[in-house]
Amino acid sequence: MPVPSSSTLTVALFAGMAELAGARSVTVAWSGGSVEDLRRVLGVAHPKLIPLLERSAVAVAGKYAADTQQVATGSEVAIIPPVSGG
Amino acid sequence: MSSRSPQPEMLVRRPVDGQRLLEQVADQDAGANILFVGTTRRTTGSELTVGLDYEAHEPMAAAALERLKVEAIERFALTSCAIEHRLGWVPAGEASIAVALSSPHRREAFAAVEWLMERIKAEVPIWKCEAGEHGSREWAHPGDMRGVAAGPAATGGPS
Secondary structure (H helix, E strand, C coil), rough: CCCCCCCCCEEECCHHHHHCCCCCCEEECCCCCCHCCCCCCCHHHHHHHHHHHHHCEEEEECCEEEECECCCCCCCCCCCCCCCCC | CCCCCCCCCCCCCCCHHHHHHHHHHHCCCCCEEEEEEEECCCEEEEEEEEEEEEHHHHHHHHHHHHHHHHHHHCCCCCEEEEEEEEEEECCCCCEEEEEEEEEEEEHHHHHHHHHHHEEEEEEEEEEEEECCCCCEEEEECCCHHHHHHHHHCCCCCCC
């Protein structure tokens, strides 16, 4: 396991979210907080993600997380925009 | 075949092989065998689609498909079930997904296919990008995902 940074969080992006950001991931300043806090931090750092972010789920360690869930630094986090498989 | 994997890949980057899935779920105690094949539509609205590009959060999608398969087998008392979803470029008219299942009874088998497809389309982290004939590319992000994290209600519900 790589040693997680104590002050940043890298968030994986997919599909239209990655397209909006122009990157497969973004890194934000993070010292801990809830999923709801993370949504806010992401929106401030990347305002153009906001409309899709508001309709997206957040996955922590490969599982969909409620907005109240705490996200530790070094967590594996992904934004899951509305899915369209099948 | 000694090289055959006991846990077949559910996410593939080659054409979906529905017939093979059907053979995989065949069982002498199952009287109903269903193969559902979802293909990419050529028409969405007014523009012609040349194909769809599928992307996934692969570890999550593989885990979700496996969990849904197990849940479908329990919920509908299926004999066996196999799912394959294609990723990457899928030309119009080709299969993006196949669900094969076997059951002692027809009714449960049909209900299970419908239930599985609904769940896959609602919660498995796979996305399609529609490529139009005039070079357009658009990711499909219908609806709202914030409900999926709400807890047991997101994975329960009536069958």
